[in-house]
Amino acid sequence: MLVKEIMKTSVITLSPEAPISEALKLLTDNHIRHLPIVDEDNRVIGIVSDRDVRDASPSIFSKQVDSEELKNPIKSIMTHPVVTVHPLDFVEEIAAIFYEEEFACVPVVQNDRLVGIVTEKDMLYTLIQLTGTHVQSSQIEIKVPNKIGILPEVTAIFGKRKVQITSVLIYPYKTDSHFKVLVFRVQTMNPLPIINDLKAENFEVLWPNTSESEL
Amino acid sequence: MTTNCHSAFVYSKDFEKYRFSADHPFNQIRVAMTKDLLEMENTLNQSQILMPRKATDEELMLFHDPSYIDAVKRASVDELTDDDELKYGLGTEDTPIFPNMHDAASLLVGATLTAVDSVLEGKSKHALNLGGGLHHGFERKASGFCIYNDGAIAIKYIREKYNLRVLYVDTDAHHGDGVQWAFYDDSEVCTLSIHETGRYLFPGTGNTNERGLKSGYGYSFNLPIDAFTEDESFIDVYESSFREVMEYFKPDVIVTQNGADAHCLDPLTHLSSTMKTFEYIPLLAHELAHKYCNGKWIALGGGGYDIWRVVPRAWAQIWNVMTTNSIFTGNLPMEWISKWQTEAPVKLPDSWHDHEGIYKSIPRKAEISEKNSKMLEKALQFTRNKMKFSK
Numbered sequence: 169m170l171v172k173e174i175m176k177t178s179v180i181t182l183s184p185e186a187p188i189s190e191a192l193k194l195l196t197d198n199h200i201r202h203l204p205i206v207d208e209d210n211r212v213i214g215i216v217s218d219r220d221v222r223d224a225s226p227s228i229f230s231k232q233v234d235s236e237e238l239k240n241p242i243k244s245i246m247t248h249p250v251v252t253v254h255p256l257d258f259v260e261e262i263a264a265i266f267y268e269e270e271f272a273c274v275p276v277v278q279n280d281r282l283v284g285i286v287t288e289k290d291m292l293y294t295l296i297q298l299t300g301t302h303v304q305s306s307q308i309e310i311k312v313p314n315k316i317g318i319l320p321e322v323t324a325i326f327g328k329r330k331v332q333i334t335s336v337l338i339y340p341y342k343t344d345s346h347f348k349v350l351v352f353r354v355q356t357m358n359p360l361p362i363i364n365d366l367k368a369e370n371f372e373v374l375w376p377n378t379s380e381s382e383l
Numbered sequence: 384m385t386t387n388c389h390s391a392f393v394y395s396k397d398f399e400k401y402r403f404s405a406d407h408p409f410n411q412i413r414v415a416m417t418k419d420l421l422e423m424e425n426t427l428n429q430s431q432i433l434m435p436r437k438a439t440d441e442e443l444m445l446f447h448d449p450s451y452i453d454a455v456k457r458a459s460v461d462e463l464t465d466d467d468e469l470k471y472g473l474g475t476e477d478t479p480i481f482p483n484m485h486d487a488a489s490l491l492v493g494a495t496l497t498a499v500d501s502v503l504e505g506k507s508k509h510a511l512n513l514g515g516g517l518h519h520g521f522e523r524k525a526s527g528f529c530i531y532n533d534g535a536i537a538i539k540y541i542r543e544k545y546n547l548r549v550l551y552v553d554t555d556a557h558h559g560d561g562v563q564w565a566f567y568d569d570s571e572v573c574t575l576s577i578h579e580t581g582r583y584l585f586p587g588t589g590n591t592n593e594r595g596l597k598s599g600y601g602y603s604f605n606l607p608i609d610a611f612t613e614d615e616s617f618i619d620v621y622e623s624s625f626r627e628v629m630e631y632f633k634p635d636v637i638v639t640q641n642g643a644d645a646h647c648l649d650p651l652t653h654l655s656s657t658m659k660t661f662e663y664i665p666l667l668a669h670e671l672a673h674k675y676c677n678g679k680w681i682a683l684g685g686g687g688y689d690i691w692r693v694v695p696r697a698w699a700q701i702w703n704v705m706t707t708n709s710i711f712t713g714n715l716p717m718e719w720i721s722k723w724q725t726e727a728p729v730k731l732p733d734s735w736h737d738h739e740g741i742y743k744s745i746p747r748k749a750e751i752s753e754k755n756s757k758m759l760e761k762a763l764q765f766t767r768n769k770m771k772f773s774k
Binding site: 301302303304305306307329330331332353355356357358359360361375376 | 408469474475476477519526527528557560581582583584585586587588650651653
């Protein structure tokens, strides 16, 4: 999946000379946490987070409403250079950036111009789509030997039953590298025929597993 | 508490024409078995039985898209393309195509409308259509054994024809998603669904945070209980939520969906309820219908895939509660057992109740009950706050 498929294209930005108070207002009014700072050609020259702005604001205990600090230009507190991504980068690469850099937002830049933004929240939303839990489905978990060609063997069983697969995830099986766990979300209310087919082919079905309630 | 309420039992042998294939788990013979059981217990007589009508296209369109109804009609005569099959959720393992499926599905809807009219025209206090409760049907898609969503259509029908506020209570083990989404932004219809958590089970939705949209926010309640939940915890969740939502919403009429697949013997789900749960479900619905709605209560069937040992007993109790405000106890009529045992692949029960030890004891019982009560708190938090501040 490419960045351009998940990025937001209407981005709220600020110019470097704008006062911090304006950033504060934009963040609050739009319920957002990041503002790319762009020059007149829409080039990203910095970024500020709600935390940066808060650090620069007077304490909530201070009575002063119109404080001097907030009149400083935003460029005085912005972070730069900025880590950016390209619309044709992979979504997984952004996940790695978020994990390693410990921040939660990247501007998307093409030909040096800002074209979009991706936040941690967009990323989580995408992950939910990938797990398929947002559409009607049942979950089946199967433990399989870790060998080539196993996935088509399993999916053929679903195909034969005319059951639509909404998502497939492949996990390692605990610490044993000889096995994998396949997690399918399938559009059926009655997974029993498939489970019987899987068992008949000697696959180990981890869930549904009713042994806890069996007589 | 009112006993001997005049009630209507909607029934036609033609319910059985809603049959996807010989080995499909959804089998309407369970309605005939229930009727038989009630007749042999002398609690159902001919004067209480209403013949259903078929729903008209206009009625189906109260909820369904005309293009979908058209697709079901084409499927009925085997003229649907593969692409359209996929688009409309037909021809799958769950909802295969069968001849005359449109007629069979329209009859189930018509039966629910017959039940609605009987109650709202004042001809009976309560009405029961065990052929209905097909809560997974979507506006333009069949799913989960459901073609037309009779519950959603009936509620639209009540809104339009009678202009009453409706509480829909769904105790099927699967989330009542089709009905929930149909009224998600409607503050005049409140939905309450208790179901096995969607982490594994179809359809996967029904989390506590699904509370409705826009003006409908706060009018969808979801109570997802853990796999292997037993009677005590199920009943606690059901009673607390139903009573509180009733007090909060104060509906004019109650529609209940009485899927009987939360039973431990049900092959498609993983809950551990017994007949105790299914005895209590109608007793509370009956009590609350009289307390808040002058008795107006329409009960529907739903899921239930152990059609031999579970569904007839569970559903017969609904009727007994409707008409006598009591439950059957003791042994089942011998006559009924010997008649149906010849067809059943499993040994039929001899008693109205389940024996102790029907399922192996659940080692995680305390943990499951604790988790369910936390979930209940979360689901009702919004209502509790709202009621506190409105006082």
